[in-house]
Amino acid sequence: MLNIRKHNKINWLFGISGILCLMIFAVSCEQQATSQKQQIQEVVHSMFEEGWNRGDIDSFDETIADSVLFHYAGSPRTLSRDEMSQFVIRWREAFPDLRIDLDEFLIQNKMAAIRGTLTGTHEGPWAGAEPTGEKVSMVLMMFFRFENGKMVELWEVDDQLGFRRQLGLIP
Numbered sequence: 001m002l003n004i005r006k007h008n009k010i011n012w013l014f015g016i017s018g019i020l021c022l023m024i025f026a027v028s029c030e031q032q033a034t035s036q037k038q039q040i041q042e043v044v045h046s047m048f049e050e051g052w053n054r055g056d057i058d059s060f061d062e063t064i065a066d067s068v069l070f071h072y073a074g075s076p077r078t079l080s081r082d083e084m085s086q087f088v089i090r091w092r093e094a095f096p097d098l099r100i101d102l103d104e105f106l107i108q109n110k111m112a113a114i115r116g117t118l119t120g121t122h123e124g125p126w127a128g129a130e131p132t133g134e135k136v137s138m139v140l141m142m143f144f145r146f147e148n149g150k151m152v153e154l155w156e157v158d159d160q161l162g163f164r165r166q167l168g169l170i171p
Contacts, residue, residue, distance in 0.1 A: 057085040071155040095120030138163040
């Protein structure tokens with residue numbers, strides 16, 4: 001009888017220690033996920049605040065991988081970080097006060113999604129349109145995938161029709 005009680009206590013101890021190990025593992029995973037979520041949030045905010053809104057393209061060295069798979073208008077293509085930077089420079093030359101405000105921001109695992117509003121004053125040539133001096137705005141949505149703390153893939157959908165109408169490119 002003593003022997004059975006001894007084994008029951010041992011089984012009970014192993015059961016409790018197993019449960020404690022699982023709890024510690026779960027907390028560790030949750031902390032890691034929270035850390036990853038914070039890192040992604042900081043990267044996205046930096047890309048928009050420093051890169052797009054302030055024109056500090058050097059900040060992209062910390063936020064964008066060497067190459068990015070960019071999905072736009074049904075034609076994915078790979079862009080280098082330099083090409084992404086030049087893209088921002090061209091936008092800021094045409095719209096010097098360009099700003100993208102993040103209206104919604106979601107993060108799940110290694111992905112992030114934003115809904116934003118781009119605004120700016122058309123003061124330089126853009127897509128065949130001479131400067132109008134008009135304030136323009138455009139709603140956009142972007143999805144990002146991250147690896148090692150940097151953006152490696154981007155999907156973008158925006159209101160090009162409304163934007164081009166504001167520039168007078170289409171009736």
